[in-house]
Amino acid sequence: MGFFVKFWGTRGSIPTPGPHTRKYGGNTSCVEVRVDNALFICDGGTGLRELGLDLMRRGQKNLNGHFLFSHTHWDHIQGFPFFVPVYIPGNTFTVYGTQDGDRRIHELLSGQMRSDYFPVNFADLRASIVASDLGPADRTIEGVRVRCLEQQHPGRSFAFSFEAMGHKVVYATDSEIDLLFPNPEDVTKNLDRPRPIPASHLEFCQGADLLIADAQYTDREYITKIGWGHARCSTVTDLAVQAGVKQLALYHHDPMQSDEDMEAKLGMCRQRAAAFGSKVVVFGAREGMELRIN
Amino acid sequence: MSQPKVPVDEADPSGGFDELATTQRAAIDIKTVSDARRVPVLRQMHGPGAPRDIPLSVDEVVVGRMPGVTIAIDSADLSRRHMRVRKAPAGLVCEDLDSRNGVYLNGVKIHSAVLSDGDQLQLGDVVFLFLEAG
Numbered sequence: 001m002g003f004f005v006k007f008w009g010t011r012g013s014i015p016t017p018g019p020h021t022r023k024y025g026g027n028t029s030c031v032e033v034r035v036d037n038a039l040f041i042c043d044g045g046t047g048l049r050e051l052g053l054d055l056m057r058r059g060q061k062n063l064n065g066h067f068l069f070s071h072t073h074w075d076h077i078q079g080f081p082f083f084v085p086v087y088i089p090g091n092t093f094t095v096y097g098t099q100d101g102d103r104r105i106h107e108l109l110s111g112q113m114r115s116d117y118f119p120v121n122f123a124d125l126r127a128s129i130v131a132s133d134l135g136p137a138d139r140t141i142e143g144v145r146v147r148c149l150e151q152q153h154p155g156r157s158f159a160f161s162f163e164a165m166g167h168k169v170v171y172a173t174d175s176e177i178d179l180l181f182p183n184p185e186d187v188t189k190n191l192d193r194p195r196p197i198p199a200s201h202l203e204f205c206q207g208a209d210l211l212i213a214d215a216q217y218t219d220r221e222y223i224t225k226i227g228w229g230h231a232r233c234s235t236v237t238d239l240a241v242q243a244g245v246k247q248l249a250l251y252h253h254d255p256m257q258s259d260e261d262m263e264a265k266l267g268m269c270r271q272r273a274a275a276f277g278s279k280v281v282v283f284g285a286r287e288g289m290e291l292r293i294n
Numbered sequence: 295m296s297q298p299k300v301p302v303d304e305a306d307p308s309g310g311f312d313e314l315a316t317t318q319r320a321a322i323d324i325k326t327v328s329d330a331r332r333v334p335v336l337r338q339m340h341g342p343g344a345p346r347d348i349p350l351s352v353d354e355v356v357v358g359r360m361p362g363v364t365i366a367i368d369s370a371d372l373s374r375r376h377m378r379v380r381k382a383p384a385g386l387v388c389e390d391l392d393s394r395n396g397v398y399l400n401g402v403k404i405h406s407a408v409l410s411d412g413d414q415l416q417l418g419d420v421v422f423l424f425l426e427a428g
Binding site: 283 | 383405407410411
């Protein structure tokens with residue numbers, strides 16, 4: 001019992017298994033948030049398959065889980081057809097849209113299981129897959145306050161926050177914050193200066209015990225990837241610093257980055273946070289890592 | 295939560311890994327470096343009993359203050375049963391057994407994690423370096 005977060009997939013864009021990504025992992029986006037018996041699943045990249053196997057090992061009958069998808073790009077939904085608990089009768093999974101009456105994600109999930117893409121049809125899943133939405137503002141699910149925030153990403157994406165037991169966790173991936181700056185060119189010219197993080201993002205992340213944030217690119221990499229929908233690690237460090245976040249998990253690692261590259265990126269972010277006098281704990285999200293939020 | 299300062303031990307890692315009186319032997323042997331590296335090891339860098347290598351040659355190892363755990367260390371910072379390292383499908387997993395002072399993996403307080411070569415584990419004043427076999 002308690003408030004737990006576990007990383008099942010931390011890689012962005014495409015699965016990247018192999019010896020160079022052993023430490024941080026090669027599976028794509030999937031994070032389990034557990035508050036007592038309430039199970040929330042953020043994104044269904046290939047890491048979701050591993051979570052499914054683990055849930056089966058735990059042996060709980062009549063599972064009741066809540067799926068929150070940041071968006072429906074491949075690396076966030078590809079694990080869904082391989083998630084064993086959806087084949088088990090008696091289990092129930094609710095798939096949430098982000099706006100009143102929004103059923104788009106539920107439809108896209110079923111769409112990726114058409115016979116053109118996958119041999120098993122969505123209608124053949126034995127668990128109950130229910131479409132719902134977070135409503136216009138926020139929603140309390142099994143005692144957990146869940147909110148969402150629209151982010152800058154091609155085709156849109158959403159961040160989610162989970163508040164319970166006096167603690168707060170934010171899951172904010174696939175978010176190109178730099179494109180929200182009034183003058184993005186000024187940032188590139190003055191990389192050492194604090195970034196002008198939008199008030200909406202600051203408010204959403206304010207005081208979080210843990211911020212899991214898209215930190216795909218270094219400053220050098222970002223220059224050639226503008227408009228691809230992902231953040232500079234330096235910008236999310238500033239977000240964490242300015243929002244008074246306690247722990248920042250760098251997430252959605254670039255498929256080109258090895259474990260060694262990740263360590264270098266981590267070092268840059270820690271140095272930047274320290275330069276601003278922040279005590280935020282910065283770390284790289286690792287597959288299989290579980291934190292107790294307290 | 296602030297990041298703990300990790301003490302650095304300057305001990306020569308190539309020798310001097312005799313077990314000390316503060317540590318009790320249980321299900322596994324404390325061996326020399328050359329023997330130990332045939333299997334993964336926890337290299338204790340700091341705290342009572344350091345420096346030494348603890349081979350992870352059994353399926354489950356429990357570190358704590360209580361006599362009778364696999365690796366008993368006489369440190370007031372440790373809970374009676376503080377941390378477990380066990381074999382799992384994903385690899386060797388370390389788990390905090392609801393200890394008072396927690397388990398810090400490379401400076402981050404964790405509940406559990408799959409271990410990777412070079413990881414540093416801090417349990418109060420006790421610091422381990424995890425080394426894979428080979």
